[in-house]
Amino acid sequence: MVSWKRSPLKPLPLEVSLNQLRVDLGARLFVDPQLSHDGSISCATCHPLDQGGTDHEVTSKGLGGARGKRNAPTVFNAGLSFRQFWDGRAATLEEQVDGPLQAADEMGATWNEVLDRLRRDVTYQAQFRTAYGGPPEVRHVRDALATFERSLRTPNAPLDRYLRGETNALSALEQRGYQRFLDYGCASCHQGVGIGGNLFEALGAIREFYAPTGATNRLDPGRFAITGREEDRHVFKVPSLRNVARTAPYFHDGSAPDLPSAVRVMARHQLGHELPDEDVELLVAFLNTLTGEYRGRPL
Amino acid sequence: MRRFLTFVLLAVSAVLFGLLLNYRSQVAHLEAAGRLETGLHRLRTLDTLFNRDVLQARQGLLADFDGFSAESLETGEILAAMGQQAEAVFTTPQTQREFLASQTRLRDLLERRHAWIEDFKTANAVLSYSLHYLPTAVRQLLATQARPSHSDGLATRLNRVLGEILVFLHSSATHSADGAEAALADLSQWLTAHPDARAHPEIGAFLAHAQGILRRKTQVDALTQQLLTLPVHEALEGVEALSSQGRESMLAKTQRHRSLLLLLTVGLLIGVVGSIQALRRANTQLEVRVAERTQELERDRGALQREIEERLRGDRERHQIEIQLRHAQKLEAIGQLAAGIAHEINTPTQFIGDNARFLKDAFQDLQPLFHLQPRLLAASQEGTVPSTLATELSVALQTADLNYLIDEIPKALRQSLDGVERVSGIVHAMKEFSHPGSSEKARVDLNHAITTTLTVCRNEWKHVAEVVTRFDPKLPLVPAFASDLNQVFLNLVVNATHAIADVARERRSGKGVITLETQRVENEVEIRIADTGTGIPLEHQARIFEPFFTTKGVGKGTGQGLALTHAVVVNKHGGTIRFETDPGRGTTFILRLPLTPPHENCQHHAE
Numbered sequence: 001m002v003s004w005k006r007s008p009l010k011p012l013p014l015e016v017s018l019n020q021l022r023v024d025l026g027a028r029l030f031v032d033p034q035l036s037h038d039g040s041i042s043c044a045t046c047h048p049l050d051q052g053g054t055d056h057e058v059t060s061k062g063l064g065g066a067r068g069k070r071n072a073p074t075v076f077n078a079g080l081s082f083r084q085f086w087d088g089r090a091a092t093l094e095e096q097v098d099g100p101l102q103a104a105d106e107m108g109a110t111w112n113e114v115l116d117r118l119r120r121d122v123t124y125q126a127q128f129r130t131a132y133g134g135p136p137e138v139r140h141v142r143d144a145l146a147t148f149e150r151s152l153r154t155p156n157a158p159l160d161r162y163l164r165g166e167t168n169a170l171s172a173l174e175q176r177g178y179q180r181f182l183d184y185g186c187a188s189c190h191q192g193v194g195i196g197g198n199l200f201e202a203l204g205a206i207r208e209f210y211a212p213t214g215a216t217n218r219l220d221p222g223r224f225a226i227t228g229r230e231e232d233r234h235v236f237k238v239p240s241l242r243n244v245a246r247t248a249p250y251f252h253d254g255s256a257p258d259l260p261s262a263v264r265v266m267a268r269h270q271l272g273h274e275l276p277d278e279d280v281e282l283l284v285a286f287l288n289t290l291t292g293e294y295r296g297r298p299l
Numbered sequence: 300m301r302r303f304l305t306f307v308l309l310a311v312s313a314v315l316f317g318l319l320l321n322y323r324s325q326v327a328h329l330e331a332a333g334r335l336e337t338g339l340h341r342l343r344t345l346d347t348l349f350n351r352d353v354l355q356a357r358q359g360l361l362a363d364f365d366g367f368s369a370e371s372l373e374t375g376e377i378l379a380a381m382g383q384q385a386e387a388v389f390t391t392p393q394t395q396r397e398f399l400a401s402q403t404r405l406r407d408l409l410e411r412r413h414a415w416i417e418d419f420k421t422a423n424a425v426l427s428y429s430l431h432y433l434p435t436a437v438r439q440l441l442a443t444q445a446r447p448s449h450s451d452g453l454a455t456r457l458n459r460v461l462g463e464i465l466v467f468l469h470s471s472a473t474h475s476a477d478g479a480e481a482a483l484a485d486l487s488q489w490l491t492a493h494p495d496a497r498a499h500p501e502i503g504a505f506l507a508h509a510q511g512i513l514r515r516k517t518q519v520d521a522l523t524q525q526l527l528t529l530p531v532h533e534a535l536e537g538v539e540a541l542s543s544q545g546r547e548s549m550l551a552k553t554q555r556h557r558s559l560l561l562l563l564t565v566g567l568l569i570g571v572v573g574s575i576q577a578l579r580r581a582n583t584q585l586e587v588r589v590a591e592r593t594q595e596l597e598r599d600r601g602a603l604q605r606e607i608e609e610r611l612r613g614d615r616e617r618h619q620i621e622i623q624l625r626h627a628q629k630l631e632a633i634g635q636l637a638a639g640i641a642h643e644i645n646t647p648t649q650f651i652g653d654n655a656r657f658l659k660d661a662f663q664d665l666q667p668l669f670h671l672q673p674r675l676l677a678a679s680q681e682g683t684v685p686s687t688l689a690t691e692l693s694v695a696l697q698t699a700d701l702n703y704l705i706d707e708i709p710k711a712l713r714q715s716l717d718g719v720e721r722v723s724g725i726v727h728a729m730k731e732f733s734h735p736g737s738s739e740k741a742r743v744d745l746n747h748a749i750t751t752t753l754t755v756c757r758n759e760w761k762h763v764a765e766v767v768t769r770f771d772p773k774l775p776l777v778p779a780f781a782s783d784l785n786q787v788f789l790n791l792v793v794n795a796t797h798a799i800a801d802v803a804r805e806r807r808s809g810k811g812v813i814t815l816e817t818q819r820v821e822n823e824v825e826i827r828i829a830d831t832g833t834g835i836p837l838e839h840q841a842r843i844f845e846p847f848f849t850t851k852g853v854g855k856g857t858g859q860g861l862a863l864t865h866a867v868v869v870n871k872h873g874g875t876i877r878f879e880t881d882p883g884r885g886t887t888f889i890l891r892l893p894l895t896p897p898h899e900n901c902q903h904h905a906e
Contacts, residue, residue, distance in 0.1 A: 184435060191362075198365055
């Protein structure tokens with residue numbers, strides 16, 4: 001049997017052990033618009049779970065119809081990422097909560113107003129007491145949401161089954177696609193159990209992503225905005241490719257509408273290479289094997 | 300009554316004092332010390348794992364980077380919990396401050412390391428995908444050349460760049476990039492003379508990746524150096540020293556409190572005896588608690604002791620891992636063969652043991668005979684052998700089964716000597732094989748080197764193939780890097796074994812044959828390694844020396860064996876390697892190494 005121990009891609013474990021009371025509380029908070037300033041937007045507005053965990057917008061519509069700055073990534077498997085946000089500015093899911101909740105163009109709320117609302121609600125009071133032994137607190141809200149998000153895992157993608165030794169889980173075509181994925185070195189960055197989401201990389205390593213003629217309003221400094229180091233300019237977190245077929249559009253700016261164009265853009269800017277059509281087809285076939293199951297059903 | 304009240308007052312204050320002492324010898328504090336100790340121990344393990352992962356990543360042996368995130372996450376959690384534990388362990392503000400200062404030093408170092416590792420991961424990933432991409436680029440470049448007349452000159456140069464880059468990547472940090480840069484310069488020069496080839500869109504990408512690799516490798520080496528020399532280990536030792544001081548002084552204090560508590564109890568017992576029932580009950584309770592506490596203390600001391608022992612053992616293991624890591628690259632092959640070698644050594648050891656036991660039994664059987672000898676001698680000197688003695692002798696001869704022993708004992712001895720020779724042969728071969736080798740070429744006996752390699756990997760091939768060697772006994776010594784060539788022979792023999800095993804699986808046939816020949820051909824030495832395996836299919840023939848090209852199933856072979864073999868033979872030794880293959884019948888690899896490499900002559904002239 002082919003062992004996955006030395007493969008750069010790892011199967012997603014089938015089980016995850018979490019405190020169910022906190023998962024349930026987090027699930028309720030996740031879909032509750034009371035977490036936004038005017039009560040119009042919940043986490044699920046931009047990360048609907050029945051649509052792959054993302055709204056499929058180029059950038060999401062927030063409070064009062066304002067547009068966000070970057071594409072909303074899927075919330076599925078977000079817990080596998082080594083850091084949160086495209087620029088990795090939050091170390092954990094708990095830390096991440098503050099971002100969208102307080103951002104003016106997203107949910108635009110303050111912790112005080114959110115806590116006020118939660119504390120007035122007797123059902124929340126009871127739920128927080130059983131899950132945390134006390135009234136709603138900011139750290140408990142963060143923890144509940146993060147715990148719920150950690151439960152959003154999608155095991156059993158065809159590739160997972162293939163990696164576990166089910167050799168017919170991938171068709172011959174898909175296996176060739178996998179081989180291309182390895183041959184082109186894609187797995188050097190999109191690696192590990194998340195098939196990405198465990199390192200930073202410059203977008204446009206060989207050919208610049210932002211051509212000199214490109215629209216300047218699209219210029220995104222990436223991690224440079226956090227660290228101020230020149231070598232971090234246009235550096236982003238390598239996104240996870242799990243469920244990628246269900247999370248269009250692609251990249252931090254949502255500029256690629258579908259997988260074939262995303263694959264071509266990657267090859268052009270990271271490798272300096274124009275992919276032949278055949279390779280695009282094979283790679284897309286492989287990417288389609290990364291769709292897993294949530295609660296026993298394909299995402 | 301007044302006396303009674305004084306008594307009660309005294310008793311109450313004594314009990315309160317006792318309770319205070321009781322509180323201060325709380326087991327909770329000991330538990331905190333235990334947790335602190337466990338945390339520090341775990342930090343050491345994580346530090347070792349981290350260093351291992353860095354080295355493996357540098358060698359391209361680490362499949363993914365998930366481990367780094369897990370390690371830094373756990374490290375952060377342990378450090379965060381330490382503050383509270385320290386409060387319980389360190390009783391004076393002074394010691395607490397000292398501890399927290401040393402813990403902060405450690406945390407700062409780990410945070411710096413955490414930031415560096417991100418750069419390390421990023422640079423390593425680029426290195427890795429550039430290395431994957433280069434062969435693809437070469438393939439496409441050559442396939443789409445406008446003018447086929449160019450393709451030879453271009454192919455030679457592109458492949459030279461590839462080979463030099465591979466050698467450079469597998470070399471140590473001090474190795475210069477001269478070879479690779481020279482190959483790149485040569486390519487650029489050729490391209491200037493051939494503008495139509497230069498115009499190919501892939502050329503720019505190829506050059507960008509190749510130059511990128513040289514730059515990144517230097518960066519990765521520097522980062523590796525930075526990461527591994529950061530004094531995390533020393534900082535950890537500092538924290539540990541303070542922690543154990545704290546624990547010791549806490550234990551001593553607890554001990555003092557406990558003694559006081561005992562004294563107090565005795566005092567109370569004497570003072571209160573017979574006066575007040577209630578106090579007596581409290582006292583009994585206290586006594587029980589003291590006993591309990593004493594027991595718990597003993598238990599906890601035991602646990603701490605065990606933990607300290609475990610940690611010491613951990614240190615020793617860690618030290619061993621570090622030593623192993625330093626030899627990781629050279630020893631990787633040996634490591635993979637280790638199980639096989641252990642088996643190889645085990646078999647002779649076993650039959651040597653069996654034989655020794657047999658000899659012991661045989662000697663016992665012979666003993667009655669030996670005892671009869673002097674009596675027989677005496678009787679024969681006297682001239683008459685009594686019939687009883689003769690009977691005794693014939694019985695003894697029968698019991699000992701002398702004929703059998705005369706046959707078997709020399710056999711057992713011979714076999715044992717063979718076994719001993721085999722074991723020492725294997726050990727000797729292993730030592731030679733894994734010898735780090737010098738930085739300059741030495742004169743190498745290739746027949747001997749091949750024999751060594753065959754011995755080392757015997758367990759890989761012995762169930763699959765017969766090995767036939769046809770060595771030229773007059774083969775001259777070849778100027779070479781012995782350990783690199785050992786690696787080459789190993790790769791080729793192991794590949795041959797796999798090819799034969801594939802045939803055996805498909806056709807359910809028996810063993811195949813691997814033939815190794817050496818001979819001198821003019822001013823070169825030729826080594827032929829032939830197998831009766833699957834052969835190389837036509838569509839793969841052009842690609843087998845490419846890095847990362849493998850047919851061993853997705854995720855199984857690394858595809859670096861033959862590429863490295865090629866680089867060692869061609870680039871490092873100025874030799875040639877080619878193969879003849881008959882798909883379905885077998886492959887022969889033909890290596891030629893020059894007896895006087897051209898650049899060595901130049902050096903002579905220069906001197």
